[in-house]
Amino acid sequence: MSYMRQLYRAKLYYLFLLPTLIILLLFGFYPPLSALYHAFTNWNGATAEWIGLQNFRYMLEDTFLLESIWNMLYLLFAGLICGNVFSLVGAALVVNLKNARLSGFFRYMFILPMVVPGVVVLLLWKSLMDPLTGLFNLMLQALGLPHEYGWLGDPSMALTSMVLIGFPWVAGMGFLVYLAGFQSISQEVLEAAEVEGAVGIRRFFRIELPLVTGQIKLMIVLGIIGGLQGFGTQLVLTKGGPGSATAVPGWLMYEQAFSFSNFGYASMIGFVIFVVILLVTFINMKFIKADQ
Numbered sequence: 001m002s003y004m005r006q007l008y009r010a011k012l013y014y015l016f017l018l019p020t021l022i023i024l025l026l027f028g029f030y031p032p033l034s035a036l037y038h039a040f041t042n043w044n045g046a047t048a049e050w051i052g053l054q055n056f057r058y059m060l061e062d063t064f065l066l067e068s069i070w071n072m073l074y075l076l077f078a079g080l081i082c083g084n085v086f087s088l089v090g091a092a093l094v095v096n097l098k099n100a101r102l103s104g105f106f107r108y109m110f111i112l113p114m115v116v117p118g119v120v121v122l123l124l125w126k127s128l129m130d131p132l133t134g135l136f137n138l139m140l141q142a143l144g145l146p147h148e149y150g151w152l153g154d155p156s157m158a159l160t161s162m163v164l165i166g167f168p169w170v171a172g173m174g175f176l177v178y179l180a181g182f183q184s185i186s187q188e189v190l191e192a193a194e195v196e197g198a199v200g201i202r203r204f205f206r207i208e209l210p211l212v213t214g215q216i217k218l219m220i221v222l223g224i225i226g227g228l229q230g231f232g233t234q235l236v237l238t239k240g241g242p243g244s245a246t247a248v249p250g251w252l253m254y255e256q257a258f259s260f261s262n263f264g265y266a267s268m269i270g271f272v273i274f275v276v277i278l279l280v281t282f283i284n285m286k287f288i289k290a291d292q
Contacts, residue, residue, distance in 0.1 A: 035267040043264035055268035072248040076227030087174030095182040155245040181212035
């Protein structure tokens, strides 16, 4: 009774939370639960017919989907390497600069691009890679080098061109996370390491790098999740092309739903992506310990 009495006394607070709870249920929980059910149906957005595992069997036979998985893995591993290695090294260099003003300047310069909308950045890189008027080909031509590259329009170069977006891959969230990790290292630890002769590269690998493994783990998990479900770059730049050269499962899911009204098959693709992300996250949290 005492619990119910306390609940009644706090009814006004729960009333204020009710709108947030309703929005969360409608837009946070209902869509994935609906997708889970409709993944086993032939759903065109209006009517749904239960077909069991037929969508899953169709996935296994979909050569376009299989090709998109390889594209996704290529972009995923390239993104993990470029996005983490360069941001990690960049943050380490900035935090170890002796000149405080110069260190602060580089911090602001590397974090500043985060305020630019992602779509604007993608469109800028698309302009740079334009085969006719893009800056990249014009620079190569000015240097007397081969310059007739299709970049995003060339099936053999499209994936690599997408990896180049964001070069030198330092600015952004990764840099900010690693910078915070390095700054959180106790000054006493660094001074003790210096007394023991751990300076420069040796201090980075022996002291600093082990102490930011938590941040590395976080960025790897976020990178894997983003790589598995992301398709924004394809949506803005290539539409999965040329042909299927840059298609990924997320883009295929979007196309099946909104181009062909095959919402049931799209729901199955989304459900499988969700299961894979859940398994990867569980394995990472269970077996990869930051303190090790």
